[in-house]
Amino acid sequence: MKLTRKNLIICFIIVIYAILGCLSVTVRTPMFASQVVMFGILNGGLYAIVAIGFSMGITVARIVNFFHTDLVIFAAYIVFWLYLALNISPFLLIAISTLILFSLSVAMYKFPLLKANEKAQTMHMIGPAVLTAFGISLIIQNVMINFWGADARIIKVEFGSFDLYGIKIPLVRLITTFSAILLLTVIWLFLRFTRFGKAIRAIAQDPRAAQTVGINTYRLNMLCFALASATAGVAGGLIGMIYPFSPESGLRYLNLSATLVILGGLSIIGTLIAGLLLGVAEAFITCLLGAELKDLLATMLFIIVVSVRRAFGE
Amino acid sequence: MELEKKISLIIGALAVSLLASSPFLMGSYATYMLFLLLIFVGLSSALNYIAGFVGLHSLGNAVFFGIGAYSFALIARGNVLYAVILASILCILCSLVFIPMLGIRGIYFVLSTIFVCEAVRLLVTNLRDLTGGAAGVHVTPPPGYNFSQVYYFALIVALAAVFVGYVIRNSRAGLYLYAIRENEEAAAAIGVNTVKYKFLSLALSSIFTGLVGVVYAYYLLYIDPLTSFSVSWSLMPLFTIIIGGEGTVLGPIFGSITLIFLQEITKPLGEWYLTIFSAMLIIVALFFPEGIIGFITRAFARMRKAQKSNRK
Numbered sequence: 001m002k003l004t005r006k007n008l009i010i011c012f013i014i015v016i017y018a019i020l021g022c023l024s025v026t027v028r029t030p031m032f033a034s035q036v037v038m039f040g041i042l043n044g045g046l047y048a049i050v051a052i053g054f055s056m057g058i059t060v061a062r063i064v065n066f067f068h069t070d071l072v073i074f075a076a077y078i079v080f081w082l083y084l085a086l087n088i089s090p091f092l093l094i095a096i097s098t099l100i101l102f103s104l105s106v107a108m109y110k111f112p113l114l115k116a117n118e119k120a121q122t123m124h125m126i127g128p129a130v131l132t133a134f135g136i137s138l139i140i141q142n143v144m145i146n147f148w149g150a151d152a153r154i155i156k157v158e159f160g161s162f163d164l165y166g167i168k169i170p171l172v173r174l175i176t177t178f179s180a181i182l183l184l185t186v187i188w189l190f191l192r193f194t195r196f197g198k199a200i201r202a203i204a205q206d207p208r209a210a211q212t213v214g215i216n217t218y219r220l221n222m223l224c225f226a227l228a229s230a231t232a233g234v235a236g237g238l239i240g241m242i243y244p245f246s247p248e249s250g251l252r253y254l255n256l257s258a259t260l261v262i263l264g265g266l267s268i269i270g271t272l273i274a275g276l277l278l279g280v281a282e283a284f285i286t287c288l289l290g291a292e293l294k295d296l297l298a299t300m301l302f303i304i305v306v307s308v309r310r311a312f313g314e
Numbered sequence: 315m316e317l318e319k320k321i322s323l324i325i326g327a328l329a330v331s332l333l334a335s336s337p338f339l340m341g342s343y344a345t346y347m348l349f350l351l352l353i354f355v356g357l358s359s360a361l362n363y364i365a366g367f368v369g370l371h372s373l374g375n376a377v378f379f380g381i382g383a384y385s386f387a388l389i390a391r392g393n394v395l396y397a398v399i400l401a402s403i404l405c406i407l408c409s410l411v412f413i414p415m416l417g418i419r420g421i422y423f424v425l426s427t428i429f430v431c432e433a434v435r436l437l438v439t440n441l442r443d444l445t446g447g448a449a450g451v452h453v454t455p456p457p458g459y460n461f462s463q464v465y466y467f468a469l470i471v472a473l474a475a476v477f478v479g480y481v482i483r484n485s486r487a488g489l490y491l492y493a494i495r496e497n498e499e500a501a502a503a504i505g506v507n508t509v510k511y512k513f514l515s516l517a518l519s520s521i522f523t524g525l526v527g528v529v530y531a532y533y534l535l536y537i538d539p540l541t542s543f544s545v546s547w548s549l550m551p552l553f554t555i556i557i558g559g560e561g562t563v564l565g566p567i568f569g570s571i572t573l574i575f576l577q578e579i580t581k582p583l584g585e586w587y588l589t590i591f592s593a594m595l596i597i598v599a600l601f602f603p604e605g606i607i608g609f610i611t612r613a614f615a616r617m618r619k620a621q622k623s624n625r626k
Binding site: 058064066112115116119125126127128129130131132134135136138139141142143145146251254255258262290292293295296299300302303306307308 | 371414415417418420421422424425426428429430432433436437439440545549552553555556560585586588589592593595596599600603
């Protein structure tokens, strides 16, 4: 099962890169191509950090969390707002947004989400779960519009940029991507080496077996969901410094993170690699076809990969 | 049973005649609300064929809605009959795209249908020469255009959607669809061609969603990609189905009435209305998981049981 999936992903990536490589070499110089690759990698780290929270919520805590990317945008607004009000470094404010999202998600898990999702797993009644997820998404969007308006905002941080053998790199982007990858590493170490992480991995494999060996699945699921939402707090703050965001921009990140979940699975390294590759492919498409069509790549990739995997009987 | 059937027929006939006479009897605002209700009844009955009967919660139906609206505005240029035929054909063709996705289940189907909707919206926005891009398309009003015309068109489409739902529910194909919803492997094992029946219900669903799209474009006479391919055209109908009761013929109607009612009573809250409205939707969905119809049938069953035990 794992082999076919890996093969498929590799095939897709090879096809995409073959096309893009041919195009880029014929259109522009190699210098330009390496610049594009650099920007793609810098984007990819951020995509991975959004996707890992989404994937933890949906596969380990088993909550239909389509509102995860709206939480990301919400966190971006919190950081933006506090930055305007207090004028402290936004990297410190990310801690506050993370705390807020953590407690908010614990509350949300206790009331609507647990009740909505309990039947989704055993009886395949996903109706209430899907409705609750989109209802929460609508609520978050409405709250953001009422508090901060519908205009696109950005967290303004200026660090300048530097040259790396002729490739221009803005320092902000390097810092944000670096912190994203750092956080991913921390999550990985945590899941790999602590007792808590072991328990979470056990739940992800088989919740009932985990329960029989004495793991408190209710509390761990709640903590896992809250941690996943807390990563949204970090991701929101980092993304807000790079890209303009508006209350409706959650859907775009939902595309990206769902695609990464499909490509990378639960494994953090897989998600990171998929994120970097998707980032690079998007950067190429942006340069060659225009920025409006880059969202099409993630959506198409998701649809094709899911359909093909289904056709192979996975 | 016979008496119940007669009563429900009489109630149905009364409701239809009330709806048909409302442009003459009621004020313009009430008629507009009924028009909105008809649009929701049409959309959610159409979505019910695939989401309720088969259990595939498709959020890609907005694609068909947009295709209907665009075929009215761009190609038919305001000719309703032409638009109806064209929208049906185009929607069937477009539902062919969904065939590879019909095997996916659960939330991944939901996600991939949303993404189909997003992809089509992006394409329509970016193919400026073909579709007019993000600026949208204006339609010159056809001669003799007035609101009651649009209203009756909406009424016909909504009634047809409900009627087709009734026919499917009471046919052999409907039983197959139920079998697929309850257990796909078992249905396939006894010889149901699952892909064929799933596609059939999706195609029917797409036709009626497209027709509601035509109604919408006929009403507004202006369309743009952001509103006509918006996910809310399949999200709100999904809400109404879940509230009304999945897989029932009357569920979408009751769900739409509930939705419009909730929308109206939360409107005085101004900008916070969407928050309260969504919270109410969540609460209704959580405490009536089988929908209003499921709740009513269970109450009736309990009553009947009580009567029987009394007689004994």
